[in-house]
Amino acid sequence: MQEVDTLYEEVKAAMDRHELKVYYQPKYNALTNQLKGAEALVRWIKADGTMVMPGSFIPQLEQGKGIVELDWYMLNEVCAFLKEQADKGIHSVPVAVNFSRMHIYEEDYVERLCRTVDQYGVPHKLIEVEITESALVDQSDRIAEHISGIREAGFCVAIDDFGSGLSSLSFVKDIPVDVLKIDKSLLSRNCEDEKERIVLESIFNFAHRLKLTTVAEGVETREQLGFLRTCDCKLIQGFLFAKPMAEQDFMEICRNREEAEETEDILLTQAPSSATNLLLEAVFTRFPLVIFANLTRNSFYMMAYENFTSRTCPSTGVFDELIQHGASTMHPEDRELFRSTFTISNLMDAYNRGEKSVSVVTRQMGDDGVYRRVETTDYFVKNPSVDDVLVIALCQNLD
Ligand code: C2E
Ligand code: MG
Ligand code: MG
Numbered sequence: 001m002q003e004v005d006t007l008y009e010e011v012k013a014a015m016d017r018h019e020l021k022v023y024y025q026p027k028y029n030a031l032t033n034q035l036k037g038a039e040a041l042v043r044w045i046k047a048d049g050t051m052v053m054p055g056s057f058i059p060q061l062e063q064g065k066g067i068v069e070l071d072w073y074m075l076n077e078v079c080a081f082l083k084e085q086a087d088k089g090i091h092s093v094p095v096a097v098n099f100s101r102m103h104i105y106e107e108d109y110v111e112r113l114c115r116t117v118d119q120y121g122v123p124h125k126l127i128e129v130e131i132t133e134s135a136l137v138d139q140s141d142r143i144a145e146h147i148s149g150i151r152e153a154g155f156c157v158a159i160d161d162f163g164s165g166l167s168s169l170s171f172v173k174d175i176p177v178d179v180l181k182i183d184k185s186l187l188s189r190n191c192e193d194e195k196e197r198i199v200l201e202s203i204f205n206f207a208h209r210l211k212l213t214t215v216a217e218g219v220e221t222r223e224q225l226g227f228l229r230t231c232d233c234k235l236i237q238g239f240l241f242a243k244p245m246a247e248q249d250f251m252e253i254c255r256n257r258e259e260a261e262e263t264e265d266i267l268l269t270q271a272p273s274s275a276t277n278l279l280l281e282a283v284f285t286r287f288p289l290v291i292f293a294n295l296t297r298n299s300f301y302m303m304a305y306e307n308f309t310s311r312t313c314p315s316t317g318v319f320d321e322l323i324q325h326g327a328s329t330m331h332p333e334d335r336e337l338f339r340s341t342f343t344i345s346n347l348m349d350a351y352n353r354g355e356k357s358v359s360v361v362t363r364q365m366g367d368d369g370v371y372r373r374v375e376t377t378d379y380f381v382k383n384p385s386v387d388d389v390l391v392i393a394l395c396q397n398l399d
Helices: 002-016 066-087 101-105 109-119 140-152 170-174 194-209 222-230 247-255 272-286 319-328 332-341 344-352
Strands: 020-029 035-045 095-099 127-132 156-162 179-182 213-217 235-237 289-294 299-305 316-318 357-365 371-381 390-397
Touching (some): 002 066, 109 127, 109 140, 194 213, 194 272, 319 332, 344 371
Parallel strands (some): 179 213
Antiparallel strands (some): 289 299
C-alpha cells in the first residue's frame, strides 16, 4: 500500500506539472479509410523526456482513488483540445476517454461529466465514454443504471477490451451500450485459423444484430484488416493505420481530413456480411413478414415481422401451429383455404411434383380492424448440406 500511496503522490504531482499528456490514437472507417474518431490515451512525459506508458502506473492507481482523478484530468485535457480545435475552425471527430470501473461508485458521475464537458462548450456527441469489459462483471444492475444515465445525457458508451476477460455474453444484452471494442487478443497476425475466424465472425454478427458499432483494436497487419472487412467491422484502431500521437500531430490529421461525407455505395459495402444485410433489408422492405421453415422437421424461424398484423406471433416453433395461428388472423371465409394450402402434406406433394412455389391470397385484418388482401408465397429452397425440404415464406400486403 505504501508503494501505491507514493505512486499516487507522484502522479498527482505530475498532473500539477502537466507532465501527463493525452495521446490520440485515430480510428478509421474499415472500408473507406476515413478518420472517424480517436481514443485518448495517457502518457507520462517526465522532465528528462522519458515516456512512461500507462501499463506501468494505471494498474496501481486502480487500487486506490488515484485513477478517478486521472480520468477526470484526461477528460478536461480532451475537452480543452476539442475547444481549441473548434476555435481554430477545425472539424473534430469524437474522442473516446477511458473511465475506470471506480467511477461506477461516484454518485454524481453524470453530473460531473456534463459539467466538465459543458464548461468547454463541447457537444456531448464528441465525447465517448469507454468502460472496460472487466468493470461490468458482477455489477449488472448498478452498471446498467450508470450507463443509461450517461447515454441519456447524450454521450456514447463503448465497452472496451471485449473478449479479453471473464465476462459472459449476457451483459451485452442487459447493458445498453453503443459501441463494442473487440480486444486485440482475439486477433492473430494473419487471422488464418478457422476457429478464430468463426469466433470473430460470430462476435461481429451478434454485435451488428444488436445494432452496436464495432471497433477492432490492435490491428497491425493487412491480413487482419482484410478479414475484419469481411466481418463488416465498422472502425479500425491499430498501428496499421496510426499509433497514438501527440496532440499537435493529431490536430494536423484532423485539419487535413477529407471533409466530404462518404456515400454508402454498394461497391464499398460488398463485404459478404454487409452484402447479406443489404439484401435482407431490401427483402424485408418489400416483404414485412419472412419465415424460414423446415417441412421435414415441422419447424420454423421468423426472419422478419414488422407491422404486419395486430396479432403477435412466436418467432420460432412448430410449423403446423404457425399455420393455425396464421389462419386465425384471416377473414373467416379464407381460413380453410389458408390452412389446406399450407399443410405439410400439401406442400410436400407440390415439392415432389417439381413445383417451385405455392401461393395463396387471403384477407387479413390489420391494426385498424380493416381486412386487406395478403399474398403468402412459399418458395422451396435447396440447402446442399441437408436433404430436408426447406421453404421461405414471403408475405406482402396487396392493398
Ligand atoms: P485500451 O484502452 O484498450 O487502449 C488500447 C491500447 O492498445 C493502447 O495501449 C494502445 O496504444 C494499444 N494499441 C493500439 N493499437 C495497437 C496495435 O496495433 N498493436 C498493439 N500491440 N497495441 C496497440 P496503451 O496506450 O499502452 O494503454 C494501455 C491501457 O491503459 C489502455 O488500454 C487503457 O486500459 C489504459 N489507459 C490508458 N489511458 C487511460 C486513461 O486515461 N484512463 C484509464 N482509466 N485507463 C487508461
Ligand atoms: Mg480504451
Ligand atoms: Mg482496449
